[in-house]
Amino acid sequence: MKFVAVTSCPTGIAHTYMAAEALEQAGRAAGHEVVVETQGSAGSDPLDPAVIAAADGVIFAADLEVKDRERFAGKPTVDVGVKKAVHDAPGVIGQAVAAVEAGPVAAPAAGAAPVPATKVDSGAGVGTRVRQWLMTGISYMIPFVAAGGILIALGFMVGGYDVTDLPTVELDGGVTLVEAIRNFDITSSASWGALLFQTGGTAFGFLVPVLAGFIAYAIADRPGLVPGFVGGAIAVTVGAGFLGGLAAGFLGGFLALWISRWKVPRGVRGVMPVVVTPLLSTFVVGLLMFVVIGQPLAALMTGLTTWLNGLSGANLVLLGVLLGAMMGFDLGGPVNKVAYSFAVAGLSTPNLAVDATEYRVMAAVMAAGMVAPLAMALATVVRKRLFTHAERENGKAAWLLGASFISEGAIPFAAVDPLRVLPASVVGSAAAGGLVMALDSTLRAPHGGIWVLPLIGNPLGFLVAVVLGTVIAAAVVIALKSIGTNSVVAAEREADAAAQAAETAQATAPAGQAPATGTARPAATS
Secondary structure (H helix, E strand, O other): OEEEEEEEOOOOOOHHHHHHHHHHHHHHHOOOEEEEEEOEOOEOOOOOHHHHHHOOEEEEEEOOOOOOHHHHOOOOEEEEOHHHHHHOHHHHHHHHHHHHHOOOOOOOOOOOOOOOOOOOOOOOOHHHHHHHHHHHHHHHHHHHHHHHHHHHHHHHHHHOOOOOOOOOOEOHHHOEHHHHHHOOOOOOHHHHHHHHHHHHHHHHOOHHHHHHHHHHHHHHOHHHHHHHHHHHHHHHHHOOHHHHHHHHHHHHHHHHHHHHOOOOOHHHHOOHHHHHHHHHHHHHHHHHHHHHHHHHHHHHHHHHHHHHHHOOHHHHHHHHHHHHHHHHHOOOOHHHHHHHHHHHHHHOOOOOOOOOHHHHHHHHHHHHHHHHHHHHHHHHHHOHHHOOHHHHHHHHHHHHHHHOOOHHHHHHHHHHOHHHHHHHHHHHHHHHHHHHHHOOOEEOOOOOHHHHHHHEEOHHHHHHHHHHHHHHHHHHHHHHHOOOOHHHHHHHHHHHHHHHHHHHHHHHOOOOOOOOOOOOOOOOOO
């Protein structure tokens, strides 16, 4: 059979592409053809209409609503979450085959209502829907975080730590930040530092409004954008920061959704989405953020910053251990994203000192997030016999994924053997997080892994923490896999060998004659 598939995940980074690869491999293994369109953070390359027309069925492995879904109307469809495709691609292919065999489906009526902004099952629990709304906001926020944070860090590296957002500060040579940009000198490090810092600061300034705007968008679709963005900007203005952005996103989304569902006279319906809904929802969000909840949230953010900067010694190390364990717990899942968001929220605090604890938190989180895939890659090299051929191939890719701070690189291993891989990941990641805190490494860039090493304070200490955490996690997973898994791996290797022998026999058999294997084959027909 021929299938077309679309994959997407909330962040659009790792799961999107891992699901695509898993579906393609599972399809080939089952004798089917699968062509995948990835709708990730890098955009998407739409499937050729001719390929869609020739397909027997469609697979949607997506946590966000599929773009241009109407292209696939009338074809048998399987709709699952992206993690289902990563963890059980053969099962998804089986579902798709069953859907095709069940027969065609009716195409939707013309003029059907547009799909919502995000894929939220109406029957899903409250927790699931909240998580999907949050992940939608985070997915749109991450590019701003990465671009802005790295540019700010580069500005510090090029222009020195005196490059700040104060326009009157004097840089090298006695010039101010504003002067360094207005009178840009291509040979001046002060000019380059000021340009990088201000550009990054501008991008980073969108972090909270984008987060709030797209949380509201996920809840209410387009009517939620205006109150969400405005509420996020107000959160920045009053100093409520990341927490204020979360509150503004939910407020704006639910208000816009409520207002857009009002039963109004026919003559008013045309102006509801462009005037009434954004006007009323934005006013109410502004009132609540400025007068009611903005200041308490700002006080909470200030208290959090004070608490972080008051930590030292063993308490700081324990925080690193906790955050590290969270990063390794579910490899890009909700717990991992909570730890990452906590670190990013610290970076959004203005006017941090050079050695602020927030920078240590970011370094600990990034180091911990690199450990799991690197550890799995190392384990497949040290003890090959404990891993199948497919796992060893995944291990080769995990080196690059881990070095790039993509924790999801360990998911193929955790999907097969979670009871051994996840504990090892937690232990190694926790060790790396604690070591970074103990060695006083700092990081101003919110992403990048090994590629932003020049932007890390005490880079040697950071590398030591990553290496030791990787070694610990690899040692734990090897020890756990050595207990009672040899027979499982041996059986899989025997199956691989049998499959390879069958392929060889098929290739060498005379035309029209079935190969003599343990599996009966039908005679060739014209």
